Amino acid sequence: GDSVTQMEGPVTLSEEAFLTINCTYTATGYPSLFWYVQYPGEGLQLLLKATKADDKGSNKGFEATYRKETTSFHLEKGSVQVSDSAVYFCALSLPGTGNTPLVFGKGTRLSVIA
Amino acid sequence: EAQVTQNPRYLITVTGKKLTVTCSQNMNHEYMSWYRQDPGLGLRQIYYSMNVEVTDKGDVPEGYKVSRKEKRNFPLILESPSPNQTSLYFCASSRGVSTNEKLFFGSGTQLSVL
Numbered sequence A: 001g002d003s004v005t006q007m008e009g010p011v012t013l014s015e016e017a018f019l020t021i022n023c024t025y026t027a028t029g030y031p032s033l034f035w036y037v038q039y040p041g042e043g044l045q046l047l048l049k050a051t052k053a054d055d056k057g058s059n060k061g062f063e064a065t066y067r068k069e070t071t072s073f074h075l076e077k078g079s080v081q082v083s084d085s086a087v088y089f090c091a092l093s094l095p096g097t098g099n100t101p102l103v104f105g106k107g108t109r110l111s112v113i114a
Numbered sequence B: 001e002a003q004v005t006q007n008p009r010y011l012i013t014v015t016g017k018k019l020t021v022t023c024s025q026n027m028n029h030e031y032m033s034w035y036r037q038d039p040g041l042g043l044r045q046i047y048y049s050m051n052v053e054v055t056d057k058g059d060v061p062e063g064y065k066v067s068r069k070e071k072r073n074f075p076l077i078l079e080s081p082s083p084n085q086t087s088l089y090f091c092a093s094s095r096g097v098s099t100n101e102k103l104f105f106g107s108g109t110q111l112s113v114l
Helices: none
Strands: A003-006 A012-013 A019-021 A024-025 A032-038 A043-050 A056-059 A062-065 A076-077 A086-093 A107-114 B004-005 B010-014 B019-025 B031-038 B040-051 B054-056 B077-079 B087-094 B109-113
Touching: A003 A086, A012 A019, A012 A024, A024 A032, A024 A086, A032 A062, A043 A062, A076 B031, B010 B019, B019 B031, B019 B087, B019 B109
Parallel strands: A012 A107, B010 B109
Antiparallel strands: A003 A024, A019 A076, A032 A043, A032 A086, A043 A056, A056 A062, A062 A076, A086 A107, B004 B019, B019 B077, B031 B040, B031 B087, B040 B054, B087 B109
C-alpha cells in the first residue's frame, strides 16, 4: 500500500546547523507531497508542499524537492534556529481517491539547542 | 481568524463512560476528518466527512462514531471508551477533497481512559 518513511528521531542540532530530514514514499500513482510541522502543544500546520516531479516547495527557510526517480522528498534548512524545534511529518496524498487522506510518516522530532 | 476548534483540550475518563469531543471550523470547509496520534505510529485517520450528512470510515474507525449534521461541526463520539483509545486526537478540515488542499488542524485533545 501507499506509505511514507521518515528518518527516526530525535534529531538534535546546534543553532545555525544544517538540517536534513529524509523522507521516502511508496505510492501506486503520482502523489502530492507535503511537510507538516507540529510545534509543542499545537496541531499540525502545513510547512510546504510539492505537487509534481521536480517541484520545489519552500517556506520559512525550509525546502524540499519532489524527486520521482528516488521517490523522495527530503526536508532541508541551511541554518536552524531554536524556534524550529518541533515534530516534522512527511505526508502524501493521491489523486482521485475522493478522500483527502494524508498518509503520514511517523514524524521526526527536531530539537535545536542554543 | 480562521481556525479549527476542538474541546476539551484534556480529558480523563473511565472505561465505558460515553464521551464526545467537539470540533468546529469557521472556514465553511466541506471536508473534515479525525486523526489519532500515537507514539511511534504517527497520525492515523479515524473518520472523515466530505460534506453534511456524508461520513465514512478511515483506517482505524473501530470504537468511534461521528456525525455531520451541520457543515461547521464534526463531533467524535466514543460510546464506550476503552484504555486502548488513550491517545492524542486531532480534528482537521479543508476546503475540498482535492489532493492539493491544505489541511487545517485543531490544537488537539489529549484523552486518557482509565
